[in-house]
Amino acid sequence: MIEQIGTGEAVVFWVCAVLSVVGALGLILSRRAVHSALWLALTMISLAVLYIANAAPFLGMVQIIVYTGAVMMLFLFVLMVVGVDASDSLVETIRGQRWAAIILGLGFGMLLTAGIANALVGAQMVGLDGPNSQYGGNVEGLARLLFSDYLVAFEIVAALLIVAAVGALVLAHREKWQPKLTQRDLAIQRVRTGLHPGNQPPPGVYARHNSVDTPALLPDGSIAEQSVPEPLRVRGDLRPVDTAAITETTELAEGHAADGPRDHPVADDPGSSPGEGR
Amino acid sequence: MIGNGAIIAADVAPILEPSSAATGIFAWIWLLIALPLAGAIVLLTTGRWTNRFGHLIGVATVVIAAGLAIAMLIEMMGRSAEARSFEQTLYSWVFAGQFQVDVAFQLDQLSMVFVLLITIVGSLIHIYSIGYMAHDPDRRRFFGFLNLFVAAMLLLVLADNYLLLYVGWEGVGLASFLLIGFWQYKPSAAAAAKKAFVINRVGDVGLSLAIMLMFVTFGSVTFESVFSSAGGASDSTLTWIGLLLLLAAAGKSAQFPLQAWLLDAMEGPTPVSALIHAATMVTAGVYLIVRSNAIYDKTVFAATTVVVIGVITMIIGAVIGSAKDDIKKALAGSTMSQIGYMVLAAGLGPVGYVFAIFHLLTHGVFKANLFLSAGSVMHGMNNGVDMRRFGALRAVMMITFGAFMFGYLAIIGIPPFSGFYSKDKIILAAFEQNTIVGISAVLAAGITGFYMTRMFTMTFLGKARWDDDAHPHESPPVMTIPLIVLAIGSLGLGASLYYWGDIVEWLAPVTGYESRPIAIPTTVLEAITLVIVLIGVAIAVLMYGKSVPIEPPQKVSVLTIAARNNLYDDATNDIVAVRPTWYAARFLVWFDNRIVDGAVNASAAFVGGASGRLRRLQNGFTRSYALVMVIGVIVVFGVLALVGLS
Amino acid sequence: MNPENYIILSGVLFTIGAIGVLVRRNAIVVFMSVELMLNAANLAFVAFARINGNLDGQVVAFFVMVVAAAEVVVGLAIIVTVFRSRRSASIDEPNLLKY
Structure with missing residues (x-):
């Protein structure tokens, strides 16, 4: 059972592929972090479309809701905390880092793509029509796998989420070193400093x-x-x-x-x- | 214990007698040691509290021990020769597998005479010390050390195995160190004590090696099992044991080549010198050799070496004694020479053991007499020791003079004084064995006559050459009475032991005895010896009888200069032992600092330098680490591609 | 069109993300680049699932998303904490742990 990729999907692929690469480049080339986040959002939405085109509608939705919705909002939230204006200086602090990174990255990319292309030359696509329709749909198929073969992993991941949430709380928590000042303490403090004790005029x-x-x-x-x-x-x-x-x-x-x-x-x-x- | 050959004492059977268990009075053998030891502990731990009467405790313990020893002697004489050996086991000391050692004492005829010598002469020296040390602020400590000395020596002679003997041996070494350095504020005394201790250590190494060798060879260190199985060991093993024991004896008894400490040991108080030279310490070496007779009987080489060492020491001691102006050092040279006689006799085998002990006994008495008399002279002469500043003391200290004279006549061997009997027997035994040894012994006797006469004349006769502030006077009775007792001993001990006490028969069960005919008749030989001694006396009288210069003459023969310098034994030690050690130590220090430390430091510096450069890789930048990870990924990818991912 | 185009796109995105991690100094942007790399991996998983004709690849992609969410939560909390003490979000700033 071989599935061929139709023209419609090819068009979708090329549009989304270009958009996602542009978004990725925008991510690493923008000076301002906010712009990077927006470019990343573009990439993610393009990827969501590609997921759906690849017979993974559930993942496509999750990608939009969880990633583009929740995770990216979290990023933007933190960016607001850190400062929207924060932008990288263009001067590289580590000598040779930028050029080494680019050369090595491109080399790595070429190795990767060459390896994949070499491995997949003439690959036939089985397609997911069978598995997706076996239990009535993509979501049902995934659910069946998750709650049978991957049950242990699923539970462990659930625990990981709890731990991550608690960890974030712990990290963001600020320890109080002295008891909270009451109204009375504040009043005493103000009189003791000898400044204007009452309200300002x-x-x-x-x-x-x-x-x-x-x-x-x-x-x-x-x-x-x-x-x-x-x-x-x-x-x-x-x-x-x-x-x-x-x-x-x-x-x-x-x-x-x-x-x-x-x-x-x-x-x-x-x-x-x-x-x-x- | 086996006397092979002709036994002259008819009723002594050459059998190995098992010791009988100690019963009756012999159950108190341990008390002989415990008494002076307790005295030492009390005196050394109670502090100022016993300052006033401490010396009396010290004297009492030794005197009681002497009384106990005499009672044991009487009891022992009442028994047959076979039943005169007693064993007492106190408790098991070491039990490590095969190695079993008990704290056990053995009292036989040989130990008995030593115990008597140590306790009786020790008692007299203790009593004498009451007067001699009366004005010393540390008198209590002195008596504590003396008691320790006596206790250690008694342990040495009463032990029934070599390991316990070794304890006593070390105890004697410790006590001698403490006593020679008693006036430790004098640098010379401190150095002398250290010297004695170090040289003794050399001998102690010999003894400890001998004990180890015995254990390896015989599986035991008790006298009984070692001697009974000595025949089973190989010749070379026995020779080595014999030579190691001789090394030990040489250290303790100041025999060549370990004799250098004895002359310096005169830095201690005079009673200490008397105790070291007469009753304890130097006799330990002779005791060790005679006690180990079963070993020396079976190894001719070791026994011959003993004779050679004895002869050499006998001669050099006499020569040194002839040149010294210090009365105590002259006496020390004489002691060396006399111990040389004993060692010589002990090396002769069954012919000589008995006479070695016999001479040791008589020498113990007359040498104590001589030393204590010298001490009495010093006491009267502001502690001066230079004989060139004595002279004509006969008139002012009659008792001392008399006592010294008795000791003098005894040591040069004028009949009927005790030295005559013991020394002539050694000379006879030497002639029995070897003519050259015999002639050496006679020659040494002649030199003895010379130096003792020189000493006697310079001290008591001639004109007074006293210092201006010297007011010679006789010593108090507490000092003179021991002198008188010892003088009587010098006169009568030899004859009474030989004729009445029958020392030969007494000791033969332990040491064995044999006699061989010699070419020259004994009477003629004795006469010749006497003549040679008298020639020595005459030369001395001619040289020193008329006048003695106060300053030692500088234009003297090479031999005199050498003798004044102790025959260069210190220089020899310096060249043979001290310098090489020093240079070796310098080399090792250099080696350690440069080579060993250098290697260690160089490797450390290399590692340090390399890590100093390597750690620069850890620059703290996360992105650099990520870059390195990417490099790693690329390498893995590359390798996978090369080995065929597809 | 070949199905491997998806995989090649995934490789390209992954490479761009890696270069972003190496080059950018703003910790948040570095984090976004990491997210990009994860997404690229997810794309590969999804494409492989389709090529092989079973849903396991999609399940793994799902797990990757969950783990990435957890990682983002903790990572951003760390960034906020560091920012609080150093007033900077530069990833080169916390470099005390070194030689």
Whole structure:
């Protein structure tokens, strides 16, 4: 029983083969790791198609779901942790490594392909129509093998997955060297350091501004530096003090002195309270 | 124990007598050793606590042992000659397969006379030491060592096998080391002790090899089985055993060529010299040879070697004694010479064993007498030993003078003093055996007459040549009484042992005795000997009778210079043993440092260097390792392709 | 078309993956290259299964996927741990284990 490869499959093969080699080359030639991951995903999807073409629909699905879906997402996740921008420098640190690797790799590839081609010249393909249909389908056939001939290996692999999961937990675990600090401990620590013990002063908020980059004013009219978050301060993104508005407000307050003192002109404005409540 | 040939003592049967079990008083044989040993242990371990009366304990143990020995002698004399040997087994000491050794004692006629000599002369020396060491801060230690010495010597003569004898032998060596170096703060004393110890070690190697050879040959080291099966061994084995035993005896008894330590041993306190020279130590070698008579009887070569060694030592001892100005060293030379007589006699075979022991006994007494008298003189002369600064001491120390004179007459062999009987018997036996040996013995007797007269005249007669601060005086009674006892012994011991004690008959069961006729009648020979001795005396009187220069004269004969330098024995030892050893050691050090260490270091350096370069392969880069893996894969692939994958 | 084309494609992908392992220094990319090599092997298994006409090759490929998943989990955890202590994902960085 000899199965011949039809033209349709040949077309699929050549398309997917080219795509997968391009993806592989892209993987090793991209400078940025994210690009590599995306190229690899292309290769894997192409391979999934080839699996299906090779009468292995179950593996093709698993390839897409597990590899392209789960494993590649895991890779991308780790890449996000490590830093998306991380890219290799082009300078090779080990002398001669790159050229030796390329020459040896190509030599190895040639040996491999030559060996395979030599071994498979004139090979006849039996095909999987028989085995696949024996128990009603590819999945049923695989299941039968897995739970009969390969049962021990299957169980061992199950154990391996558990161990791998636990191992990942252990590796990623960070040991605590001292007891967790409570609120009380933090309070004591803050007082002991002698810095400003209470809350920082909130940003200066006036009737017309409620942005955190507005500095608060001290009684003498100067700026309270600490009222603005440090990154803004360092960047110099302080909103300049609108002296005209202040003067106007002061005049208004003096003009309506009979209405009573108004120390906090914005206190009644519920939407303009960006700082922490006191 | 077999006397083959004519036995002159009629009632001595030439049979190998089995020893009877020790009963009655002989059950206390072990006590003879235990007493002085206990004394030594007590004195050496109790510390300052016994400083005040320790010496009395030391004396008491030896005196009690002497009393016990005398009681045993009386009991032994009451028995027949066949029943005079006793054995006492204390316990099994070594039991390793075939090798069985007991701690067992054997008291026979030979051991008996030794025990008597050791305990009685030892007692007198102990008593004398009370006075002599009265002012020494370490007197307790001194008596402890003396007790140890006596105990070791008693173990040596009472052991019934060679291994136990070896223990006593080593004990004697240890005790002599401790006593010669007693004043260890003097570098000369420390060196002398070390020298004695090292030279003794040479002899000890001989003894240990002899014991091993005996065990290999006879399967046992007890006297009884070794002697009874001696006939079964090959000639060469017996000769080797004999020569090794002789080496041991030469070491202990200061015989040529191991005699160099004896003169230096004078660095010890004088009672020690007396003990070493008279009662213990140097007699051990003679005891060993006489005890092993069954072996020497069967090997002519070894026996002849013994005679030759004895003759050589006899002559050189006498020559050295003639040139020394140090009274103790002159006496030491004399001891060498006299022990040479004994060894000579012991080598003569059954003719001489008895007389070797006889002379050993009389010599033990008169040499102790001479040494203790010399000690008494030194005691009165601020510990001076230079005879050129003595002279005319007769008037101030009459008792010492008298005692010394008795010893002097005894050693040169004037009848009826004891040396006459013992020494003339040796000379007679020598003539019986070999004329040349006999003539040498007579000649040595003449030289003895010369040097002893020289010593006697320079010390007691002539004019006083004392140092200005010397105030000679007689020693206290605790020292003079032993002198008097020993002087009486010097006078009477020889005759009483020979005529009344019948020493020949007494010892014959152990050693055997035979007598052969000689060409010259004994009386004539004795007369000739006496004349030659008197000639020696006359020469000495002529040379030293009138005046003695305080400084030793420098224009003297070559022989005198050689004798003053101990006949260059130290130089000889230096050339023969010390230098070669030194050079060999230097060579070995060089060999070890350069060749052995060099080889080791070179291989280590090679390995180190190679690994230093090889380890560079481990550069820590994972990718390099992966590259190497790829190379490996390619190689495997290549090989597979070559051998035919397809 | 011959069935061996699949195998040759597998060899090419495997070679590219090996070169990637040897050349790239970012540990994550190295890991991806390893995955590529595993996938190439899987392709060979699947193709051989079809050539030989039985499903065992596919079963093995399935096991390879499971083991690869486990390996990725542990390997990425290691990379994260190393990154945490050295602030770098370079595979040349942890090179203390050397001469």
